[in-house]
Amino acid sequence: MREYQENSVVQAIDRLSDSFHRLTLFAPRIAAAARPGQFVMASCGTTLDPLLRRPFSIHQAFADGALELLVKVIGRGTSYLSTLRPGAELSLIGPLGRGFHLTTHGPVTLVGGGIGIAPLLFLASHLPTDSKISTCTVLLGSRTNTDLLVLTEEFKQLGCQVRTATDDGSLGHHGFVSELLPAALPGAHMVFTCGPHAMMTTVARLCLDAGIRCEASLEAHMACGLGACLGCTIHGAGNTYRHVCKHGPVFDATEVAWTP
Ligand SMILES: Cc1cc2nc3c(=O)[nH]c(=O)nc-3n(C[C@H](O)[C@H](O)[C@H](O)COP(=O)(O)OP(=O)(O)OC[C@H]3O[C@@H](n4cnc5c(N)ncnc54)[C@H](O)[C@@H]3O)c2cc1C
Ligand code: FES
Known part of the structure; x- marks a missing residue:
């Protein structure tokens, strides 16, 4: 599975509600490779602060190269994304992780x-x-x-x-x-x-x-999104450890040690 670092360009930003913004980006390589359930790591600033990229699920990807993110503003990185205007550049790495597996044609x-x-x-x-x-x-x-x-x-x-x-x-x-x-x-x-x-x-x-x-x-705090920092470790079933960015973010429910 190929991953790309791509300087996407903001095409539109729509405020869907007080909480949710939808960013439409032009990111043709990531959009073409994306599968449902995968995510991108987005640079959330033009300086080194905040230093770390933030993970976002791929909300939609289209054949014309458009890639959508649905963003809930909770802190510095997501606030920055909510202020972007059409024409701005946003560096992305993706598509990352393991997506959903549709193994049934039933309901x-x-x-x-x-x-x-x-x-x-x-x-x-x-x-x-x-x-x-x-x-x-x-x-x-x-x-x-x-x-x-x-x-x-x-x-x-x-x-x-x-x-x-x-x-x-x-x-x-x-x-x-x-x-x-x-x-x-x-x-x-x-x-x-x-x-x-x-x-x-x-x-x-x-x-x-x-x-x-x-x-x-699953969600976890992610520093790299690439399997290198081990910051996204969760408890898996059978006393195992799993990394959300590489083994997930999508897991079969039987793979996870669900805690109350
Ligand atoms: C695989 C994956 C997919 C995601 N998809 C989306 C998405 O589609 N849309 C979206 O809006 N968000 C998504 N998130 C969550 C998003 O990454 C965080 O909201 C974002 O990193 C927060 O960055 P910030 O700089 O705005 O907040 P910060 O300033 O870093 O943090 C603000 C507060 O939020 C807490 N926080 C930060 N990240 C998380 C987290 N992952 N889980 C719980 N609490 C957190 C911090 O501890 C702090 O208290 C996803 C996370 C993962 C792991
Ligand atoms: S976020 Fe670094 S290993 Fe998963």
């Missing part, structure tokens, strides 16, 4: 919480067309309705059935998105999830108990 369920929704749109747009129209169910959760309005429509345009949950009850179920999963599990052949660790733990356990294959995209 699939996608469960995304907060910024964890980012890689699921790319996945939904790459589901085989025979399963896409009627058998892709997407469960989306966030703090409030504004985070979900645009994304919900985009999943629907891909033929997915969408159910939502919000912490404040302003859209869909009032509560955790994982609470929607038991009703969506019967008939599901495979579940894909990305979001807060506690949410993915619940999703993984529900799937393991039901004997349904589940893949989860």
Whole structure:
């Protein structure tokens, strides 16, 4: 699998909500090689501060070279990205890591919480067309309705059935998105999830108990993103250690030591 360092050019930046910005970049080499679930390491400044690149899931990649990132502003690096304007350059390394494996043509369920929704749109747009129209169910959760309005429509345009949950009850179920999963599990052949660790733990356990294959995209603090610093180590099943940047970020639920 090839990785590139590419000076991408910002084509657009859209503020989807108070929390989420969508960056559209021209990065033809990375876009052509990207697979759903992979990520890029982005330089988040024009000086050496902040020094380290930041990891971002590939939100969408298109044949015309456009690559999208969905960014939630939480600190210096993500604040910098939210201020970029069309024409600005952004250095990327990618595509990195191990993405999602679609090993079924049966019904699939996608469960995304907060910024964890980012890689699921790319996945939904790459589901085989025979399963896409009627058998892709997407469960989306966030703090409030504004985070979900645009994304919900985009999943629907891909033929997915969408159910939502919000912490404040302003859209869909009032509560955790994982609470929607038991009703969506019967008939599901495979579940894909990305979001807060506690949410993915619940999703993984529900799937393991039901004997349904589940893949989860994990987050960890990353310094290099390339397998060199070992800063992204997590506990794997069977007393093993796994590196999120190289062995993941997508893991089969059976590979992870899920903690409460
Ligand atoms: C594989 C992967 C994919 C990701 N995809 C996306 C994405 O698509 N969109 C997106 O917005 N973010 C994504 N993230 C998270 C993103 O990398 C962090 O939000 C970003 O690095 C924060 O940088 P910052 O400089 O803004 O914050 P900093 O100033 O570095 O940190 C601000 C605060 O956030 C905490 N923090 C930083 N990084 C993380 C993290 N990874 N997990 C939990 N807390 C953290 C810090 O401890 C600190 O308290 C992803 C992370 C990984 C590992
Ligand atoms: S981030 Fe350096 S080894 Fe994973």
